[in-house]
Amino acid sequence: MSAVAAELLKLRRSWSTSILIGILALLQLLLGYVLLYFIIQAPLSGEDAELERAGLLIIVSPGNFVLNVLNMLASLGAALALVLGAMHSAREYGWRTISTLLTQGPTRLGVFGAKLASLAIVILIMVLVAFAVGAMGAALVASLLDNPVAYPSLSEIAAGIAAGFLIAGAWATLGFALGFLLRSTGLAIGLGLVYALVIENLVAGLAFLNETVRAISHGLLGSNGSALAASFGPEVPGGQFGLLPIDPPVASAVLAAYIVISSVAAAVALMRRDVT
Amino acid sequence: MSAAETRTSAAIETRDLTKRYGTKLTALDSLDLIVRPGEVYGLIGPNGAGKTTFLRLVLGLIRPSRGEATVLGHPAGAPESLRQVGAVVETPAFYPYLSGADNLRVVARYSRHDPARIGPALERVGLGDRGGDKVRGYSLGMRQRLGLAAAFLKDPQLYLLDEPTNGLDPYGIAAMRGIIRDLANEGRTVLLSSHLLAEVEQVCDRIGIIHHGRLLREESMSEMRGASRLHIVASPPDRAEEILRAQPRVEGVERTDTGISVTTAPENAAALNRALVAAGIEVSELRVAARTLEEAFMSLTGEPAGAAAAMGS
Numbered sequence: 001m002s003a004v005a006a007e008l009l010k011l012r013r014s015w016s017t018s019i020l021i022g023i024l025a026l027l028q029l030l031l032g033y034v035l036l037y038f039i040i041q042a043p044l045s046g047e048d049a050e051l052e053r054a055g056l057l058i059i060v061s062p063g064n065f066v067l068n069v070l071n072m073l074a075s076l077g078a079a080l081a082l083v084l085g086a087m088h089s090a091r092e093y094g095w096r097t098i099s100t101l102l103t104q105g106p107t108r109l110g111v112f113g114a115k116l117a118s119l120a121i122v123i124l125i126m127v128l129v130a131f132a133v134g135a136m137g138a139a140l141v142a143s144l145l146d147n148p149v150a151y152p153s154l155s156e157i158a159a160g161i162a163a164g165f166l167i168a169g170a171w172a173t174l175g176f177a178l179g180f181l182l183r184s185t186g187l188a189i190g191l192g193l194v195y196a197l198v199i200e201n202l203v204a205g206l207a208f209l210n211e212t213v214r215a216i217s218h219g220l221l222g223s224n225g226s227a228l229a230a231s232f233g234p235e236v237p238g239g240q241f242g243l244l245p246i247d248p249p250v251a252s253a254v255l256a257a258y259i260v261i262s263s264v265a266a267a268v269a270l271m272r273r274d275v276t
Numbered sequence: 277m278s279a280a281e282t283r284t285s286a287a288i289e290t291r292d293l294t295k296r297y298g299t300k301l302t303a304l305d306s307l308d309l310i311v312r313p314g315e316v317y318g319l320i321g322p323n324g325a326g327k328t329t330f331l332r333l334v335l336g337l338i339r340p341s342r343g344e345a346t347v348l349g350h351p352a353g354a355p356e357s358l359r360q361v362g363a364v365v366e367t368p369a370f371y372p373y374l375s376g377a378d379n380l381r382v383v384a385r386y387s388r389h390d391p392a393r394i395g396p397a398l399e400r401v402g403l404g405d406r407g408g409d410k411v412r413g414y415s416l417g418m419r420q421r422l423g424l425a426a427a428f429l430k431d432p433q434l435y436l437l438d439e440p441t442n443g444l445d446p447y448g449i450a451a452m453r454g455i456i457r458d459l460a461n462e463g464r465t466v467l468l469s470s471h472l473l474a475e476v477e478q479v480c481d482r483i484g485i486i487h488h489g490r491l492l493r494e495e496s497m498s499e500m501r502g503a504s505r506l507h508i509v510a511s512p513p514d515r516a517e518e519i520l521r522a523q524p525r526v527e528g529v530e531r532t533d534t535g536i537s538v539t540t541a542p543e544n545a546a547a548l549n550r551a552l553v554a555a556g557i558e559v560s561e562l563r564v565a566a567r568t569l570e571e572a573f574m575s576l577t578g579e580p581a582g583a584a585a586a587m588g589s
Contacts, residue, residue, distance in 0.1 A: 006385035096369035
């Protein structure tokens with residue numbers, strides 16, 4: 001436990017932790033509510049404008065804030081979580097502090113466990129902040145629109161937080177593993193973001209054109225994260241546009257599998273390799 | 277001390293310790309080395325000789341390709357040994373965005389030691405008033421001292437100090453020498469790895485010379501210096517050399533640029549002086565000239581003159 005406390009001290013004192021969580025909160029507020037509020041308030045134009053505005057009103061409503069937050073966590077939040085995870089492991093190599101940690105007494109597995117546990121705590125805080133900001137943003141927009149502030153049930157919020165933790169945790173653990181495997185902060189973040197923002201989207205975009213690509217896409221982090229997030233919204237016959245229809249339990253299992261595989265890969269990299 | 281006793285009580289013992297990188301580079305080659313409890317052991321050698329590789333193996337940061345190392349009776353890298361080892365390897369690595377004190381707090385929590393020791397440890401290395409500053413603003417010498425403070429936190433039995441005077445000013449070097457002597461007086465074991473031969477010569481009880489990954493020699497400082505010599509300046513030198521060669525208990529006579537070097541015990545000085553004066557030779561200088569560690573090092577490694585002084589460059 002004292003090693004976890006040491007890791008939390010490092011994370012707490014690091015500006016990058018606060019900045020990443022702060023960016024997520026800001027994006028949640030700006031892109032999830034403020035921007036949509038201004039679109040809703042803007043003059044209508046086009047045939048489907050009323051329909052579109054009705055759809056936006058549903059998205060920003062407090063009753064739908066869990067979906068709103070999860071969508072943010074599954075997209076931009078995923079990239080931020082990946083960066084946080086990669087920095088948490090790779091910076092130890094950049095600063096060579098991994099040697100300092102490994103010569104203090106705990107086993108390598110102990111050091112790994114402390115780092116993973118502290119990352120999980122920070123990711124949970126990140127998710128809770130996103131939910132808190134989402135709830136406040138929804139209330140703000142609802143009050144500006146003179147709509148009632150009615151949140152979903154506590155059980156749905158709790159389930160949403162768990163899903164958000166699973167989504168952000170899977171991406172953070174992937175970054176964490178990349179950091180240990182590549183031992184370079186820049187390379188881990190760079191490759192991680194290329195995968196998250198380019199490769200995943202490319203494959204997901206082609207999934208509707210080819211059965212094989214579709215099958216591959218079913219195993220991707222982004223597809224499963226988005227599908228899990230979408231399961232907190234209204235049911236759409238035939239599935240939501242642009243999303244693969246993956247059952248929530250399957251999506252959760254795939255995300256959990258990513259966490260386990262990434263953690264094992266990171267642990268093996270730390271335990272088996274020389275620290276030079 | 278019997279071999280068996282040495283094996284069980286050694287602070288560090290390595291047997292056939294070998295580290296290879298790929299098929300071409302052998303960083304450490306069949307190293308058999310013993311560091312006894314309570315001694316200050318100097319490991320010297322040029323850059324790339326294998327000193328840091330040895331320390332990393334002892335700390336369990338890298339694994340041997342062959343052989344084994346035990347530290348305080350436990351396998352190298354085992355938690356039981358690491359908790360009793362304070363190490364400063366190369367330039368100590370710390371979190372630049374944390375203060376010196378917070379870095380020590382991280383170390384204390386990882387090593388499960390009382391954070392109350394942080395203040396005294398910073399005071400002991402002269403960083404008492406800078407502990408609250410971010411490490412990114414520290415000079416190399418300050419980082420070096422913070423590394424030592426981190427080692428003090430653990431109050432360890434064994435100190436592994438790799439080039440501990442790197443970046444220190446002359447006052448810092450003198451203070452470091454004092455600290456090492458204090459540790460020795462407290463009965464701690466110190467393994468000092470350094471390229472500064474004069475520094476090693478001043479504080480170490482025994483030394484090991486490592487070159488191209490091999491331990492060339494391991495013995496006490498007095499053994500390393502070898503037989504004492506007398507430096508004599510006399511005139512005429514040819515006749516003086518002739519007289520000296522004929523004296524009993526003289527093991528060797530050699531002409532140097534500045535005089536004559538005689539290999540013999542220092543207590544023969546008066547007898548040799550008498551013999552030379554009796555033969556009508558004018559003796560203008562006669563002094564004991566022990567072999568320096570640098571000379572011993574160069575004779576063992578076959579490095580050209582001046583190479584030893586430039587080992588660390």
